[in-house]
Amino acid sequence: GIQVEQSPPDLILQEGANSTLRCNFSDSVNNLQWFHQNPWGQLINLFYIPSGTKQNGRLSATTVATERYSLLYISSSQTTDSGVYFCAVTRQAGTALIFGKGTTLSVSS
């Protein structure tokens, strides 16, 4: 099956810093999503981005499908950005999301 690798596994930042999270996948995908899991376990969808670039406030994401990777950018990080960021993909329509192991982000004030 398709492999999803995220890096770095852990990231510690001071408030206000910028960061880049990476997701590599082993095969072509028809769906790629980024999620944020807060400290209470709730997952929130950030981006649906199988290709191209999207921005939402301080967050943006870029997927280069031909090179099989996606990047999530967080600018001017805040303590509320802390949590685990997951990349998830599907290989084809009708299948379920396959998740990477996540990047744990800790932002301190």
Add this chain to the structure above:
Amino acid sequence: DGGITQSPKYLFRKEGQNVTLSCEQNLNHDAMYWYRQDPGQGLRLIYYSQIVNDFQKGDIAEGYSVSREKKESFPLTVTSAQKNPTAFYLCASRLIPNYGYTFGSGTRLTVV
């Protein structure tokens, strides 16, 4: 408010007992999913269902069972055959053919 509800939030089970986790959605979503999360791990797929009375095994289905008798409900039973059931369980739903997943708030199961 539309959403997806998992209950209970915390569940304790004695070894050898079966236990059922509830997942209900009022979003009129077609597909529903169960994932398991262990510390430091990503979410791993247990079962999913795209229509009523039909479901498919995920990567770690052994020791689990599901049913989909109603569109709104997708309960997960953790059987005594599951060797290491202590984990955080997340349910999700999706409106086909849209791509957005909505997740519940999870059930934390502990075997005592």
